[in-house]
Amino acid sequence: MKMKLIFWLITLTAIFCSCTVSTQLYTWGDYSNATYNFIKTRTDKDRDELITCYKKIIKDQSGERKTVPPGIYADYGYLLIQTGKSDEGKQMLSKEIELYPESKVFIEKIIKNIQ
């Protein structure tokens, strides 16, 4: 009887160990492909697709943290600045610092260089 109990305890532990659900902290959409395509081609079409991807990531976060992943506001902001939308871009860079204070050292340098 005791042996059976030990057996089931070990078996159930093993099942729980193997069935751990790894939840995502963030929602990424097509981030890797969109980033790769733009970096590779630098075309207006791929840039627009990357901007759309950033907007979607900012808007739809169903991951565990329910917040925008690190770097997204900053990369989106920098891309906006490169396309001439400086004010909107700087706002995004500031949002990065607000959400992730550890970005301050780097992002403040970027903002300073732009001004």
Next chain:
Amino acid sequence: MKQLKITLVIAICVFMISGCTTTTNLTRKQAYPEMYRDPLLSILVMPPINKTNKVEAKEFFFTTLSQPLCEKGYYVIPPYLSMEIFKNESAYDADLFIDRPMDKFANYFGADIIFFTIIHRWEKMAVGGSITIEVEYIAKSTKTNTIVYKRSGTLVLDTSVQNIGGGGLMGALVQMAATAISTAATPHVKAARACNLFALSDFPSGKYNPSCISDSTQQAGEKTFRATVKVNQ
């Protein structure tokens, strides 16, 4: 007594079958002590060092590294922005920095960890349907200038198409042709992403991940790995 032995053997077998990654006897804290000793919060991903003839391999990896590291709970320095800085400063070749002091990166980017990747092999096999990637991951602390994480290995990404064309010789030929087309068309970004996900599975969790610190007792992966992963089309 005999029943006890059988019971224990079955229980051990269940344990062995349930594990699906190659692991060592070391816990993550034993394998990567510095990652737990002093909280390291932010990571700068360096442009990968590409030692292969596949020129695009550098970008395949660069664009797929930040996502798994963010998911591990770290602040990853904005990859596009940092890449633009590296290019503007003619510093897109990480080979120049890997053996140098890391403190400059801490001062400029505010990064605690500098993450290097060395791609040793990127080989696409059209017949048989696979991509073989040999890669090395090295994370260095900007605080101590030491290596805090190192893992390398070979990952075979199986891109074969199955159950097309029925049986017999003709079926096998159709299967082979379908696999060749599939491998040629397989998004390599997907392959790089799968490789990073597999290799970094034992990377200690950072502060934004609920298992930060508590994962210290989990088993670390083998320092050198070799595995086959099926990539869905």
